[in-house]
Amino acid sequence: MPRILIVEDEAIIRSALKRLLERNDYDVTEAGSVEECHDLELLDYSLIISDLRLPGDPGTALIERATPVPVLIMTSYASMRSAIESLKQGAVDYIAKPFDHAELLETVSRILHQQSIRQSPAPDITDEGGGRQTMVGNCDAMQQVYTRIRKTAPADVSVLIQGESGTGKELVARAIHQQSKRANAALICVNCAAIPETLIESELFGHEKGAFTGASAARTGLVEAADGGTLFLDEIGELPLDAQARLLRVLQEGEIRKIGSVETRHVDVRLIAATHRDLRSLSKSGEFRLDLYYRLNVMQIALPPLRERDDDILKIADILLDKACQRHDRQGLRLSRAARQDLRDYPWPGNVRELENALERGVILAEGHLIHPDDLGLALHPSHSRGPVTPPAIRHLRRRKSSDPNADNDLSLEDYFQHFVLEHQDQMSETELAQKLGISRKSLWERRQRLGIPRKKAPRRPD
Known part of the structure; x- marks a missing residue:
């Protein structure tokens, strides 16, 4: 049950607010001033609701003391000046008295929800080389991704990851697998777009010797190789319809049949799929099976494009720059102020993958200890607007x-x-x-x- 501290010097308002919150299943503590809060452990609370004008110190004095606990400011002076000043000092929001009960409850619920999202840690994952790394990003959209990963991983259901190319869909798949009950089994990753259409069924489901011209030996398919573990199908929207039908049988019956075989084999595979395309629209045009879409879309995780992650861009860039410097033995290189501004302004149609390439280019071309905008090779519009980039x-x-x-x-x-x-x-x-x-x-x-x-x-x- 969330714990809320009310700091209000008017006893009538304080008592009414306490009754309202307790009726909605919140655990409430009262105080009449900032001074009365000195003996309280502020970090034990989920939210502090404080009047702005109090005897002694103002309610904003609690903001720094309570960090990271959010402070919601109440004020009888509904001027923008007092509200903006409290927000500048770090208040999570403000509400003007007299306030509507429904509005207050909605505000409290929203703040607590956002706080729970921010407290979701970024998952640690093991890359293909066995090294440990943490997914990077603190924006609200990425916090929601972390929450979905944490809740979805142990559920052992199919997952559909949606996002533009280069947003890190495989990283999400690895995080789900490594936090699941199948973490000790295999994770098989397949890019459906990279396999020729004539070979995709053989690659996924295997074939018997002599099943077709060139099949000189029997082959185990990737689905069977993932038995007991997780199969990640990237760009599943590129999968041919015949292969989609076979995959649907895997999801419905847990069975596969090799090409050229009359025997079926049971497999226990968790499927994670990813795409940058709208599968529902593809199903309307007959390019993707609607029944397969429903089977895949038990849980959905949407990855935001890099251009919508303003606060994360430079943090990701610094991490990628360190790695590029190590690869090229150029320790000590830094981004100039102008280069950092260009990184923020660029629209990143290729997302994190394009950012990594730009930094790699910058490390190779930089002279001296600073990487300048020309080294990055970004085609920015003169106005630095996030419009389309023209090579x-x-x-x-x-x-x-x-x-x-x-x-x-x-x-x-x-x-x-x-x-x-x-x-x-x-x-x-x-x-x-x-x-x-x-x-x-x-x-x-x-x-x-x-x-x-x-x-x-x-x-x-x-x-």
Whole structure:
């Protein structure tokens, strides 16, 4: 039961507020002034509700003493000046007297909920190399992610992780697995978009010898390899419909059948799936099975994009910079003030993965002990607004098209990307295309997958 301390010098108001809160299952303690609170252990309370004007010290004097316990300020002087001053000093919120009972209860409930979220620790996870690391982020959205991980992990149900490319969906999957009852068993990670469609069923479910041309030996599928543990399917929206049907049987019956086999095998696998696409919309167009979507979406975790995590960007950048400095043996490098501002202003369409690449580039190019904006290679708009970023090749194509009176000048950034790749891929390698577009080869591959742009087929060698 949450404990609340009321600090109010008017006994009638104090008693009425205590009765209201106790009727709503809060444990309430009273005090008439800041001085009366000296003998109380303020950290034992979940929330302090204090009048602003009290005999002796004002209610805001409790803010620093009670940290990190939130302090809600009450004031009879409903001027913005007194309210703003209390917020500047660290009050979590304010409410003006006389207050509506429903409004007060809603405010108390909201503050306590936000406080419980903030107290959820970021999970520790083990990476592929066996090292320990902690997920980084203190914003409200990431605190909600940590809470979902903590509550979902032991439940042993299917989980759907949604978020843009580069937001850390695999890290969430690892955290869920390592906090689950299956932590001592295998975690098998599969990128569905990286496996050719003709091989995906064989990779996932295995095949018998001779099941198809080239099947010279029997093969155990990745689903069976995850038996007793967790199977993480990244970019599950790219899974072909036939493979979706087989996966649905795994979830419904706990059974798999290898390609070319008539026998079924029982498997005990927890499935965690991730996607940057809207699976429900895909189901309406027939690209994704609705029944599989419902089976996957028992629990959902939404990862925020980096551009919505203002308070976390520089903290993540400092951690990634330290790692990049160690890899390249350039200890002592720091980001200049201008570079740090650019990191905050950039919209990060590639999220944490793009941030890591920018810092890696900065460590390699930096001269002296500071990394400057030019070293990072970020294409910021002069106004530093978080609008779409235009790589050099796209800017060139846009200028060329704008000079053509017959061109469609309303094309989106993705349209320009598609035009540029299709126009130049016959003359450029994947590495050259990525360099011209100002992205990594992996980002180029991911955008090809998202936009459905096939790679140029290599010429067949003469027999």
